[in-house]
Amino acid sequence: MASAEYTEKQFENDIEFSLCTNGGYVKGNPEKFDRVLGLDTETLLTFIKTTQPKEWKKYNSIYGDDSEKTFIERFTREVARTNLLRVLRQGINDRGCRFKVIYWKPETAINEESREHYDQNILNCTRQLHYSPTNENSLDIVLFANGIPVVSMELKNQFTGQNVANAIGQYKFDRNSRDPIFEFKKRVIVHFAVDLYNVYMTTRLNGGQTKFLPFNQGSNGAGEVGGAGNPLYYNTYQTAYLWEKVLTKDSLLEILHKYLHIKTETLTDLNGKTTETKETLIFPRYHQLDVVTKLLSDVRENGAGKNYLIQHSAGSGKSNSIAWLAHRLSGLHDRTDNKIFKSTIVVTDRKILDSQLQDTIYQFDHVEGVVVKIDKDSKQLRDAINSGAGIIITTLQKFPVIYKEINSDNKNFAVIVDEAHSSQTGEAAKKLKTALANIEEVLDEYAKAEGEEEDKRPDEEDKLIAEIAAQGQHKNLSFFAFTATPKDKTLQMFGVKQPDGKYKAFHIYSMRQAIDEGFILDVLKNYMTYSMYYKIIKNIPDDPELDTAAGIKAIRRYESLHPHNLAQKTAIMVEHFRSQTKNQIGGKAKAMVVTASRLHAVRYCFEFKRYIKDKGYTGLDVLVAFSGEIDDEGMSWTEEKINKTKSGEHIKEKQLPKEFHDNFNILIVAEKYQTGFDEPYLHTMFVDKKLSGVKAVQTLSRINRIAEGKDSTFVLDFVNTAEDIQKAFQQYYEATILAEETNPNVLYDLKYTLDDFGIYRESEINSFAEIFFANTQERDMGKLSATLRPAMDRFAAKPLEERETFKTTLSRFIRIYGFITQVCRMFDEELHKFSAYAKFLSTVLPKGEKVTVDLDDKILLQYYRLEKCFGGSIVMDKHDESGIDPIKGEAGVRKEKKDTLTKLLDRINEKFGTNFTEMDKVLLQIENDIRAEESLVNFAQNNDERVFRPVFEKVFKDMAIQRYEQNDEFFIRMFNDSAFMQYTMDLMRSDIYRKIKTAQV
The missing domain is CATH 3.40.50.300 (P-loop containing nucleotide triphosphate hydrolases)
Structure with missing residues (x-):
C-alpha cells in the first residue's frame, strides 16, 4: 500500500464507511450547513414535515409562506432560552402547535407507530464541514441528528506524525467557542479528539482552559483489570469502538435521551451568598x-x-x-x-x-x-x-x-x-x-x-x-x-x-486505571515513613507480675501518649505543613492527622495549638473530630466543646466539614472522616495509627481527590512501614478476587465444637424456639429468659479458659451464620433454631474480664528518637493475582499469660529500641555533659547565678552545636526555636547551679 493511503483522509473514509454501512447513518452534504444558524435547516424541516404532517399543515395555516423561517427562528430562540437537551427531549411549542425534533426508541415493541417514528430519524455523517461564518476552518467529521449537529470529531494519524494531543490542541486554540456550532448547550454536545490508539472528549470548548477527559476502554477492555488506554485489536483500529459501538444510531440516541444531563453547582462566599452558578454538561x-x-x-x-x-x-x-x-x-x-x-x-x-x-x-x-x-x-x-x-x-x-x-x-x-x-x-x-x-x-x-x-x-x-x-x-x-x-x-x-x-x-x-487516567491522584507517590526508637525503664523498686497482653498495651499506650512523643511528632508535622504543604493548591492545601484514639486526638489538638502559639505562627488553624465524650485528667471533652470558629462560636458536628473547607487547614481525627469524606483540598496526611487492609486504603484515599491546581499528595507515616501499605493497596489496585468460596459446612463444624462443651441441651433449644418463633405480637420475655438459665449455670461452672473459648466460638458461629445465609439457602430448620438461640445466649453470658493495667507512675521514658526510614513512591505490582482468603471455621481465644514488668519492658525495648548514643537520652544528656565540665563547676562555686549565666549559655551552645548532627530532631528544634532554646537554658542553668552550690555534683 502506498504511503499516501495511510493518511487522515483514509481514516475519515473508514469511519464514514462504518457509520453509513452499519451505524444507521446517511452521508451528509456539507454544503447544506448554515454557518450562521449552526444547522442543516433543510434536513430539520424535512424531518418535521415528514413525521408530523398534520401538525405542520396546522402550523402552515398560521404562518403561511413564513412557516419555515418562523419555525427555525422559534427553534433557535427556544434552544437559547433553555438548552438543546431540553428541546430534544420536550420539543417546541408555537401557537398551539407541538413539534418533536427527534423521536426516541420505544421501551417495548407494542407500539408500532412509535417504532416507525424512531426509524424516520435522519442521522448524517458529514466530512470536512466548514462551520464558521468568519473563516474557512473545517471539522473532520460532524454527526447530525435531524439536521442538528450533536457530535464533532478531530482525527489525527500517528503515521503522519500527529496524535490525539494535536487534535486536543486544535480544539483549544484553533476553534472559536463563540462560533454558533460550538456554543455551549446550544449545538454540538460532545467533541471527540481521536487518533489510532486513544480517544478524548469534552462537552465545552473554552479556549486554552478546555478540559478533555479520556474516553478509552482501559488497557484490557472495559470492565476488566487494567490501566489507561485501549486493548490490542489485530483486525481493526484500536479506537474503532467509538464509531462501531458508541456513535451508532441506537447508541447515540440512547445517550442523548437517557444519559446526558446538565449538572448545576452553586458557589457561595463565606456568608452563604451565591457568587457563581456553574453548569457542566455530563456525557x-x-x-x-x-x-x-x-x-x-x-x-x-x-x-x-x-x-x-x-x-x-x-x-x-x-x-x-x-x-x-x-x-x-x-x-x-x-x-x-x-x-x-x-x-x-x-x-x-x-x-x-x-x-x-x-x-x-x-x-x-x-x-x-x-x-x-x-x-x-x-x-x-x-x-x-x-x-x-x-x-x-x-x-x-x-x-x-x-x-x-x-x-x-x-x-x-x-x-x-x-x-x-x-x-x-x-x-x-x-x-x-x-x-x-x-x-x-x-x-x-x-x-x-x-x-x-x-x-x-x-x-x-x-x-x-x-x-x-x-x-x-x-x-x-x-x-x-x-x-x-x-x-x-x-x-x-x-x-x-x-x-x-x-x-x-x-x-x-480499577484504582490503577483511575490514577492512570488522572481522575484520582496516586497517594503512594510521595510517601515517607518514620521509625520511632525508644527505651522505657522501670521507675519502681518492685517487679510486679502483669497480664502479658494488657501490660504490653499499657506500655505502648504510655509511650504513644507521652508528652515528649506528642511534642516531637507535632513539631515535625507542623513544620512540614508550613514548609511543604501550606502553599500547595494555590495556598488552599489542607492536612489530616490520623490518630490512634480519641484521647490521642484530643491531646494532639492541644499540643498543635500550643506549638503554633509558642512559635507565633499564623494561618495554621486546627480542628479535631471524634465521636462522643472523652475524659482526660479530670476534664471532659467533646468535639463541639473544643472546636470554635474564628469569632469564638462553637462549631456543631454537622458544620465541621464546611468550616474545615472554608476556614481551617488542619483536621485531627480519631475513627472519623476516614471513609466517605470528600475534601478535594486535602493534600497531606499524617498517620500515627496502625492501618491495614481495606482500612488503610479507605483512609489514605481521603487525599486522592483531584482539584484545580492540585498535582500531588504527601503522606508522612509514623507507624506503618512501606511494605505494610504496599500489601494493603495491592489487592485493591486492580481487582479484588476471593481466593475460594466459603464452605457453608463451616457452620456445622462450629456447631459440633460448641456441642462438645456440654453447655446447652437440644430440649432447651426447642423450648426457646417454641417461644421465640410463636406467631404472637409480643414474645414472653420471662419464659424466654428461663430457657437460657440452665446453659448459663453450666457455663459458670466451667474453667475460665474453657468459658472464653466457648464464647469466642459462639460469637464466630453467629457472625458466620449471618453471612453464609445471605449467600446460599441452608434449609436447615434445626440450625436456624440454634442460630436464634445462640444469639440470645451470647447476650446473657457474663462479659469477659477485660484486664487493664495502669503503668503511668511505674515506668519512665529514658531514650527517644524519631528516624526517617523511607521516602519515595510505593510501587504496586500491575499483575498481582493473589486473592483474599475466604472465611475459615476455626475459632481461637487468647490464653491468659503473665510476665513481670521487667520482661515486658525488655520485649518492648527489643522491638522499638536501637543503638542509642549518649545524646539520645531525652532527660539527662545535656545536663550530664555540662556538669562534667570541671571549669564550669569551679566558676559556679565561686560566683553568683547572675554572673554564671553568660558563661553557662556559651558552654551550652557550644555543646549543642557539637551534638547537632548526632541528635538532629532535638537540636534542630532548638536552633529553629530561640524561645525553646532560651527556656531550656534557663531551666537547666538554675537546676545545675543549685546542685553545684549544694554540693550535689
Whole structure:
C-alpha cells in the first residue's frame, strides 16, 4: 500500500464507511450547513414535515409562506432560552402547535407507530464541514441528528506524525467557542479528539482552559483489570469502538435521551451568598456507559434474582453511574415487553445522591415524583414501596422496622447498594431481603424439598419458615452493589464465581486505571515513613507480675501518649505543613492527622495549638473530630466543646466539614472522616495509627481527590512501614478476587465444637424456639429468659479458659451464620433454631474480664528518637493475582499469660529500641555533659547565678552545636526555636547551679 493511503483522509473514509454501512447513518452534504444558524435547516424541516404532517399543515395555516423561517427562528430562540437537551427531549411549542425534533426508541415493541417514528430519524455523517461564518476552518467529521449537529470529531494519524494531543490542541486554540456550532448547550454536545490508539472528549470548548477527559476502554477492555488506554485489536483500529459501538444510531440516541444531563453547582462566599452558578454538561465516560449497558443486558436476559458487584474505584463517578442505572432499571422491560422491576431502591448514605438523582431524572422525563426520598419515617418507606414508586432513596437502617409489613408477593425489586461492605450482610440486610422477598415462591421451593413434612409443622413454625425465606438469592430480588474496596464477604455475596472457584466483580474500573487516567491522584507517590526508637525503664523498686497482653498495651499506650512523643511528632508535622504543604493548591492545601484514639486526638489538638502559639505562627488553624465524650485528667471533652470558629462560636458536628473547607487547614481525627469524606483540598496526611487492609486504603484515599491546581499528595507515616501499605493497596489496585468460596459446612463444624462443651441441651433449644418463633405480637420475655438459665449455670461452672473459648466460638458461629445465609439457602430448620438461640445466649453470658493495667507512675521514658526510614513512591505490582482468603471455621481465644514488668519492658525495648548514643537520652544528656565540665563547676562555686549565666549559655551552645548532627530532631528544634532554646537554658542553668552550690555534683 502506498504511503499516501495511510493518511487522515483514509481514516475519515473508514469511519464514514462504518457509520453509513452499519451505524444507521446517511452521508451528509456539507454544503447544506448554515454557518450562521449552526444547522442543516433543510434536513430539520424535512424531518418535521415528514413525521408530523398534520401538525405542520396546522402550523402552515398560521404562518403561511413564513412557516419555515418562523419555525427555525422559534427553534433557535427556544434552544437559547433553555438548552438543546431540553428541546430534544420536550420539543417546541408555537401557537398551539407541538413539534418533536427527534423521536426516541420505544421501551417495548407494542407500539408500532412509535417504532416507525424512531426509524424516520435522519442521522448524517458529514466530512470536512466548514462551520464558521468568519473563516474557512473545517471539522473532520460532524454527526447530525435531524439536521442538528450533536457530535464533532478531530482525527489525527500517528503515521503522519500527529496524535490525539494535536487534535486536543486544535480544539483549544484553533476553534472559536463563540462560533454558533460550538456554543455551549446550544449545538454540538460532545467533541471527540481521536487518533489510532486513544480517544478524548469534552462537552465545552473554552479556549486554552478546555478540559478533555479520556474516553478509552482501559488497557484490557472495559470492565476488566487494567490501566489507561485501549486493548490490542489485530483486525481493526484500536479506537474503532467509538464509531462501531458508541456513535451508532441506537447508541447515540440512547445517550442523548437517557444519559446526558446538565449538572448545576452553586458557589457561595463565606456568608452563604451565591457568587457563581456553574453548569457542566455530563456525557458518560466509557466505563460508565459500559457498566450500565452490560447490567441492563444481563437483567433483560436473566430477569430478577441475581446479585451484581461493581468494583469501581474512587474517581469513577459512581454517583452518576448509580443515577443512570437507577433510571434505566426503573423502566426496564424483558424480551416479552413486561416491566421487570416494580421499584428500584437505592440504599445510600450519600446526602448528595438524592438531589442529584431527582435533578437528573427530571431532566430525562420532565415528570415530578419519579424519585421518592425517604426522609421521615419507616411508614413513608413502606407506603412508597407498596404504591410502586419508581425510584426510592433510603438508608439500610429503615428496613428492619418494617420488614413484616411490606406486601411484596409477585413483585420484583432492584436494590442498588452504594459502597457495599460487610454491613450489608448482617441482620439489617437479612431483614431487607425478608421485606422484599417473594414469600410464596420460596415457601413452594421449601415444600418441594421437604415433601409432606411441610403439612405436619405446627403453626408457630410458620414465621420460622418465613425468616428462612430471607436467606440467599431470590427470583424477585436483584442487588447491585457498588464499592471500590470489596471485602471477602462482599465478594462471595455479590461477586461472580469463576471456573477456577474464585469470585470477582461483575464489572471493574480499577484504582490503577483511575490514577492512570488522572481522575484520582496516586497517594503512594510521595510517601515517607518514620521509625520511632525508644527505651522505657522501670521507675519502681518492685517487679510486679502483669497480664502479658494488657501490660504490653499499657506500655505502648504510655509511650504513644507521652508528652515528649506528642511534642516531637507535632513539631515535625507542623513544620512540614508550613514548609511543604501550606502553599500547595494555590495556598488552599489542607492536612489530616490520623490518630490512634480519641484521647490521642484530643491531646494532639492541644499540643498543635500550643506549638503554633509558642512559635507565633499564623494561618495554621486546627480542628479535631471524634465521636462522643472523652475524659482526660479530670476534664471532659467533646468535639463541639473544643472546636470554635474564628469569632469564638462553637462549631456543631454537622458544620465541621464546611468550616474545615472554608476556614481551617488542619483536621485531627480519631475513627472519623476516614471513609466517605470528600475534601478535594486535602493534600497531606499524617498517620500515627496502625492501618491495614481495606482500612488503610479507605483512609489514605481521603487525599486522592483531584482539584484545580492540585498535582500531588504527601503522606508522612509514623507507624506503618512501606511494605505494610504496599500489601494493603495491592489487592485493591486492580481487582479484588476471593481466593475460594466459603464452605457453608463451616457452620456445622462450629456447631459440633460448641456441642462438645456440654453447655446447652437440644430440649432447651426447642423450648426457646417454641417461644421465640410463636406467631404472637409480643414474645414472653420471662419464659424466654428461663430457657437460657440452665446453659448459663453450666457455663459458670466451667474453667475460665474453657468459658472464653466457648464464647469466642459462639460469637464466630453467629457472625458466620449471618453471612453464609445471605449467600446460599441452608434449609436447615434445626440450625436456624440454634442460630436464634445462640444469639440470645451470647447476650446473657457474663462479659469477659477485660484486664487493664495502669503503668503511668511505674515506668519512665529514658531514650527517644524519631528516624526517617523511607521516602519515595510505593510501587504496586500491575499483575498481582493473589486473592483474599475466604472465611475459615476455626475459632481461637487468647490464653491468659503473665510476665513481670521487667520482661515486658525488655520485649518492648527489643522491638522499638536501637543503638542509642549518649545524646539520645531525652532527660539527662545535656545536663550530664555540662556538669562534667570541671571549669564550669569551679566558676559556679565561686560566683553568683547572675554572673554564671553568660558563661553557662556559651558552654551550652557550644555543646549543642557539637551534638547537632548526632541528635538532629532535638537540636534542630532548638536552633529553629530561640524561645525553646532560651527556656531550656534557663531551666537547666538554675537546676545545675543549685546542685553545684549544694554540693550535689
